[in-house]
Amino acid sequence: MTTIESKALLTRNVVSDRGTVIGKLVDLSLETRSGKITMLVVKPSNEVDVRLFKTNDFGEIYIPFNAVKAIKDVIIVNETGLPRA
């Protein structure tokens, strides 16, 4: 079992499996009853075209947690699994 302290996780880079830097993790969306994490909330990097992603009012990108392939020094997400706007 690998566990990570969530405060250490915030501000880590989110990168797609094709090598695109998407942005920095700013928050996680979670279901409080089960403790399940549903979404990553990512502040997009300047190079990324946010119009390609599902975003909230603050322009932050939502990535479903089941698109996450690995979490360590960076967070790697499956690019084909991302919802497109």
Place this chain on the structure above:
Amino acid sequence: MITKLTKVFGKEVYTLSGSRVGRVEDVTIDVDTRKLSEVLISNLDPAFQKRYELEDAKGVILPYSGIRAVHDIVLVNNIKYRLHGTEAAAQAQEGSEEGLL
């Protein structure tokens, strides 16, 4: 209920019997199951510390399974905790020193 992780940080933690435990400092995530695994509670209530002889503890760690509700406050079951940030906690890594809330 769906909430944001950053909104959980700093929430007051109370037991089902109504006594204050402390404040949510951090939450650990189990990467394999994609779930929250433990809640780290700091800023412990002095009365709580005295009752369980935790005066030198920086905080306690609860398994997420002990969380009953998260809304304006966090409600926890009367369950087992682990010590955090003390010499006892370091020993507990080997000896598994646990207590009951």
